[in-house]
Amino acid sequence: MVDEPLRKGEQTQARILDAAFALFMEQGYHGTSMRQIVERAGITMGGVYNHFASKEEIWKAVFFERHPYHAILPVLREAEGATAADYVRDAARRLVGELNKQQDLLHIMFIELVEFNGAHIPQLYERIAPQLPQLSAVLSAKAGALRAIPLPLLARSFLGYFFSFYITEALMPPAVRSLMGDASFDDFVDIYLHGILAAPGAGSEE
Amino acid sequence: MVDEPLRKGEQTQARILDAAFALFMEQGYHGTSMRQIVERAGITMGGVYNHFASKEEIWKAVFFERHPYHAILPVLREAEGATAADYVRDAARRLVGELNKQQDLLHIMFIELVEFNGAHIPQLYERIAPQLPQLSAVLSAKAGALRAIPLPLLARSFLGYFFSFYITEALMPPAVRSLMGDASFDDFVDIYLHGILAAPGAGSEE
DNA sequence: AAAATCATAGCGAACGTTCGCTTTTTTATT
DNA sequence: AATAAAAAAGCGAACGTTCGCTATGATTTT
Numbered sequence: 001m002v003d004e005p006l007r008k009g010e011q012t013q014a015r016i017l018d019a020a021f022a023l024f025m026e027q028g029y030h031g032t033s034m035r036q037i038v039e040r041a042g043i044t045m046g047g048v049y050n051h052f053a054s055k056e057e058i059w060k061a062v063f064f065e066r067h068p069y070h071a072i073l074p075v076l077r078e079a080e081g082a083t084a085a086d087y088v089r090d091a092a093r094r095l096v097g098e099l100n101k102q103q104d105l106l107h108i109m110f111i112e113l114v115e116f117n118g119a120h121i122p123q124l125y126e127r128i129a130p131q132l133p134q135l136s137a138v139l140s141a142k143a144g145a146l147r148a149i150p151l152p153l154l155a156r157s158f159l160g161y162f163f164s165f166y167i168t169e170a171l172m173p174p175a176v177r178s179l180m181g182d183a184s185f186d187d188f189v190d191i192y193l194h195g196i197l198a199a200p201g202a203g204s205e206e
Numbered sequence: 207m208v209d210e211p212l213r214k215g216e217q218t219q220a221r222i223l224d225a226a227f228a229l230f231m232e233q234g235y236h237g238t239s240m241r242q243i244v245e246r247a248g249i250t251m252g253g254v255y256n257h258f259a260s261k262e263e264i265w266k267a268v269f270f271e272r273h274p275y276h277a278i279l280p281v282l283r284e285a286e287g288a289t290a291a292d293y294v295r296d297a298a299r300r301l302v303g304e305l306n307k308q309q310d311l312l313h314i315m316f317i318e319l320v321e322f323n324g325a326h327i328p329q330l331y332e333r334i335a336p337q338l339p340q341l342s343a344v345l346s347a348k349a350g351a352l353r354a355i356p357l358p359l360l361a362r363s364f365l366g367y368f369f370s371f372y373i374t375e376a377l378m379p380p381a382v383r384s385l386m387g388d389a390s391f392d393d394f395v396d397i398y399l400h401g402i403l404a405a406p407g408a409g410s411e412e
Numbered sequence: 413a414a415a416a417t418c419a420t421a422g423c424g425a426a427c428g429t430t431c432g433c434t435t436t437t438t439t440a441t442t
Numbered sequence: 443a444a445t446a447a448a449a450a451a452g453c454g455a456a457c458g459t460t461c462g463c464t465a466t467g468a469t470t471t472t
Contacts, residue, residue, distance in 0.1 A: 008471060009417065028321045030236030034462060046464075047418045055462065107320070113376055114313070114320045115234045121377065149397065157397050160370025167373070168366045170319055171327065191355065191363050194400065214437060215451060240428060252430080253452045261428065 013051045015041040020058045021066060025104045029059055029115040063112060063120055068105040069128050071098045072159065077138055085193065087142045088158075092189045095162055106166055161192045219257045221247045226264045227272060231310045235265055235321040269318060269326055274311040275334050277304045278365065283344055291399065294364075298395045301368055312372055367398045 019040035023032040034055055038048050052058045075094045081087030099105055112118055139151055149157075165188050225246035229238040240261055244254050258264045281300045287293030305311055318324055345357055355363075371394050 007416090012417080026323070028234070028236060030234060031321055033460075035460085043417095044419050045462090046420070046466095049463070050417055109377060110316045110320050114316050115237055117232070118376060125378075150393075153393055153397075156374050157370070157394060160374040161367060163373050164363075164366025164370040167369055168362050170324065171315060172331075187356075187359055188363060188366075191359075191398075213450090218451075239426075241426085249451090250453050251428090252454070255429075256451055 009051065012041070012043060012047070016043070016048060016051055016058065017062055017065065021062045021104075024059065024062060024111060025107055028111055059116075060120060060123075063108060064124060064127060066104075066108060067124055068109060069124075071095075071102065071105055073128070073131055073135060076135060081142070084142055088193060089189070091158075092162070092192075096165075096185050096189075099162065099166060103166075106163060158192075161189075215257065218247070218249060218253070222249070222254060222257055222264065223268055223271065227268045227310075230265065230268060230317060231313055234317055265322075266326060266329075269314060270330060270333060272310075272314060273330055274315060275330075277301075277308065277311055279334070279337055279341060282341060294399060295395070297364075298368075298399075302371075302391050302395075305368065305372060309372075312369060364398075367395075 016037065020032070020037045023036055023040060026032075027036075034048065035045065037058070038045055041048070048058075052061065072095065075098055076091055079087055079091035079094055081090045112120060136151060136155075139155060165185060222243065226238070226243050229242055229246060232238075233242075240254065241251065243264070244251055247254070254264075258267065278301065281304055282297055285293055285297035285300055287296045318326060342357060342361075345361060371391060
C-alpha cells in the first residue's frame with residue numbers, strides 16, 4: 001500500500017530533485033542552470049516541466065524536503081538522559097552526528113538566506129509548526145535541573161551554538177584551522193554545557 | 207599628503223563599490239547584474255570596466271574591503287575590563303553594537319560561502335594574518351581568570367556564539383521569533399559567560 | 413484508448429563583456 | 443597662468459552566449 005512500486009514519473013521527479021539538490025549545494029541557486037539539472041537527471045529540457053512548473057518550484061521542493069529541522073526535531077525528541085546534563089549531552093552528540101552525516105544541512109539554509117532573502121522561511125515554519133508543541137513539552141520536562149533559563153532562549157542558544165561550530169569551521173581555511181588548534185566538538189560543547197548547567201562542576205570530564 | 211582630494215575616478219570607483227555592496231547583500235552575487243550595479247552607481251555599462259576588469263573583481267574588492275574581521279579585530283583589541291569577566295562582557299557589548307550597526311557583516315561571508323564555495327577565503331586570511339599575533343597576545347593577557355580553555359577554542363567559541371545569535375534570528379520569521387520570546391542579546395550572552403567563567407557567580411546581574 | 417512522459421527545436425530576454433568614439437580631467441611645458 | 447599633450451573616464455550600441463521557459467509532436471506507461 002505504502003510501498004507500491006514508484007510510478008515512472010515519480011522516479012524521474014526524484015532524480016530531478018537529487019540532481020538539483022547536489023548542484024544547488026555546489027553552486028547556489030542562481031549559479032545553477034536548468035540545463036545542468038536536466039543533464040544530471042538524465043532528461044532533457046522539455047521533460048522537466050512535466051514535473052515542476054518552474055526553477056523556483058524545484059528549489060522549494062528541495063528546500064522543504066531537506067531542511068535541517070527534519071534532522072533536528074527527531075534528535076531532540078529521541079535524546080535520553082537521567083539528568084538534564086546527560087540529556088543535553090546526549091542530544092548534542094546525536095545532533096553533531098547528524099550534522100556530520102549531512103554537511104549540507106545548514107548550507108541549504110544559507111542559500112535560502114543569500115539568494116531568496118529568506119522568502120520561503122515562513123512557509124517552512126508553517127510546515128513544522130505542528131511539531132513544535134510536542135518538542136517544547138519534551139524540553140520542558142528535561143529542563144528542570146538547568147539554570148533558570150527561559151525555554152525559548154535555551155532552545156535558541158542550543159541550536160545556535162551548534163550552528164556556530166560548523167560555520168566557524170566553514171569560515172576557516174585549512175591553514176588557519178590547524179593554527180586554531182582543530183578544536184574537537186566535545187570541547188566546544190563542553191563550554192556550552194558549563195553555561196547552561198546549574199551546578200558548576202556538572203561537566204563530566206576534567 | 208594623505209588627504210589630497212580624491213581623483214575623479216576614485217570617487218566613481220567608490221560609488222561602484224557602494225552600489226555593488228548594497229545589491230549583493232539584497233540579491234546575492236549571481237542574482238545581481240552589472241546593469242543594476244552601473245545604474246545604481248550612476249554610470250553606464252562601458253564605464254565600469256575602466257575601474258574593474260570583471261564582475262568578480264568587483265566582488266573581491268567588496269569582500270576584502272568589508273569583511274567582518276575589520277570590525278571584530280578592533281573590538282577585541284579595544285575592549286576593557288579589570289577582570290576577565292568584565293573584559294568578555296565589554297567585548298561582547300561592543301561586538302553586538304558593531305553587528306547591530308552593520309547587519310551585513312556576517313551576510314557577506316554567507317554569500318562567499320554559498321556562491322563561491324569560499325574560494326576567496328584563503329586570500330582573505332592572508333590579509334588579516336599579520337594582525338592575528340597581536341590579537342592572541344591581547345586575549346592571552348585577559349584569559350587568566352577564565353576556565354582552562356585553550357585560547358583558539360575560546361576565540362572560536364566566542365565568535366561562533368555571536369554568529370549564532372544573528373543566524374538564529376535570520377532563520378526565524380517574525381511569527382516564530384515572538385513565539386520564541388524575542389530573546390535579548392544580554393540574556394543570550396549571559397549563557398555563554400556562565401560557560402567560560404571560572405567562578406559560578408561571576409555574572410554581575412541576577 | 414487515454415494519460416502521462418519525454419525529446420526536439422526554438423522563443424525572447426537578459427547575461428557579462430567589448431568595441432569605437434567623445435568628453436573630461438590631469439600632467440607637463442611654457 | 444595659460445596652453446598643449448597625455449591620460450583617464452565616460453558613453454551607447456552591439457557582441458556572442460546563456461538564461462528560463464514553451465510550443466508541438468512522438469513515445470511510453472497505465
